[in-house]
Amino acid sequence: MAIVKLTVNGRAVSGDCEERTLLVHFIREKLGLTGTHVGCDTTQCGACVVHMDGKSVKSCSVLAVQASGSTVTTIEGLASDGELHPVQAAFKEHHGLQCGFCTPGMVMTAVDMISRHGGDLDEKTVRHELDGNICRCTGYHNIVKAVLSANEQMNGAANQAAE
Ligand code: FES
Numbered sequence: 001m002a003i004v005k006l007t008v009n010g011r012a013v014s015g016d017c018e019e020r021t022l023l024v025h026f027i028r029e030k031l032g033l034t035g036t037h038v039g040c041d042t043t044q045c046g047a048c049v050v051h052m053d054g055k056s057v058k059s060c061s062v063l064a065v066q067a068s069g070s071t072v073t074t075i076e077g078l079a080s081d082g083e084l085h086p087v088q089a090a091f092k093e094h095h096g097l098q099c100g101f102c103t104p105g106m107v108m109t110a111v112d113m114i115s116r117h118g119g120d121l122d123e124k125t126v127r128h129e130l131d132g133n134i135c136r137c138t139g140y141h142n143i144v145k146a147v148l149s150a151n152e153q154m155n156g157a158a159n160q161a162a163e
């Protein structure tokens with residue numbers, strides 16, 4: 001058994017687990033944060049994406065012990081003061097989901113993508129970077145629309161604040 005210590009959604013947490021425990025299972029089973037999904041066993045689907053030290057990772061491809069000491073944000077940590085994160089709001093507004101299974105991973109990937117590109121994001125890049133997130137329902141069109149809309153909103157607001 002190993003002890004894993006993390007900061008998750010701003011809260012210090014710790015727990016024991018087997019050395020082979022994946023971060024996604026630690027998050028879901030030890031911490032009860034079931035918004036992070038498991039959609040495959042081949043690290044292909046992206047339903048399990050969280051942010052680790054600010055970068056998106058597939059939490060099924062990281063051991064919980066490897067993540068120990070890091071800061072993790074899950075889908076539950078995005079909204080603040082009862083307000084959806086702009087990416088979540090854009091998915092809602094543009095109907096970027098149907099069954100919703102892939103949505104937490106899509107949203108976490110999109111938040112990281114938008115912050116890395118700092119406003120310089122086009123459809124081709126969004127489609128390319130969503131390559132590791134599989135949606136079986138939507139055909140991707142509205143997901144891409146939602147990401148581009150959130151990018152515009154977030155970077156438009158940042159640009160206005162800087163003026
Ligand atoms: S559960 Fe992690 S990529 Fe599918």
Ligand code: FES
Pocket residue numbers: 096097098099100101102103134135136137138
């Ligand atoms: S909305 Fe159903 S898998 Fe994407």
